Amino acid sequence: MTWLWMCLLAGGVGTIGSLAFLLRFAEQLRHEGRCERPVHSDVGVVLGAYTNGYEPSPPLAARLRTALALYRQGYVRAIIVSGGQGENETVSEARSMKRFLVLNGVPEQVIYEERMSTNTWENLRHSRSIMRERGFQTAIIITSDYHLPRALAVARMLGIEATGCGAASSRGEFRAAVREVFAHIEYILRRRQAPSWKV
Template sequence: MLQSKQLRKYLLFLVLILFLAVEVPIIAVGQLAKPEPGDVIIVLGAKLIGHEPSTMLRLRLDEAAKLYQAGYAPFIIVSGAQGCDEVISEAAAMRNYLIAHGVPADRILLEDKSFNTQQNLANSLAIMREHGLQRAIIVSNASHIRRALVIAHNLGMEASGAPAPMANNAYLTTKQYVREGAAMLALVFKQP
């Protein structure tokens, strides 16, 4: 009985250490990352509601529009395919939103074939190369920036991060950070 109790305490301690080792860097990068001027802003897709961006995606798009208006980069790549429950591609909805918020249509490049972050960044890198663009600013919500930057680095993309705020919803924010922790662990174990 005593050994079983000690084992449970030990396992709980290991889980806590693993949780902190994974989540603290995600939180830190999401709070501390700063965009550096570049050639293109890449906005990673997220869920749509009908033809409209979800709250998380709107926060990303607002951050991208702000960076564009401040002169951080002359182009924006909007990246995201059409999910099975979406009426248009995420990229198309993002383009429409940015145009409605003052970004000229000829400054927006569409990447509408990707269904996950790896594909978002690989396909966006191909567009960058096609247009002679070297340095990217990746825009996503704070919980997602660390993983996006790790993937970009693994692809050989020169990139800085611009964390958009998280939704003002404790449940959704907690869910996103836990999801990113699991995704970071999967990324680490998938590395060659």
């Protein structure tokens, strides 16, 4: 019985330690994302998140409000909205984002839709193509604070001259922040093993 209790205790300590690690890492990513400071650039690139029809989820709405603020303050003169249509979505994230921005006063002609991507690497690779087509040289990457460090790393890997602006995440995004911890670790490990790996 003593051995069993020792095993259970060790397992409990390990679980608590793992949870504490995840919490610290997630908070560190949030902190890094919020500390990023954008500089005036040609275009803002808003990375997609779930949308319920044309109703952006809270994380996506936060990203869009951040993009609006940057546009209104003159940090960017155009916006790329990047996100495809997931299996549980009825419209593409890009289309939903563009509608939100237009309804909030951004001219339709300065918004460019990227509707093919399904992950961060595709978001930025396809957005880079739009930048090249339109002659945009510099970008501000706009996404949730905990996602921004990895998004900027991918952007720089793709040769995009970019700064970032992290939309403040809420307590309700805890699970998304924890998932980002695993995605960030996987990105680091895969990049070390294979420089051409795509995320």
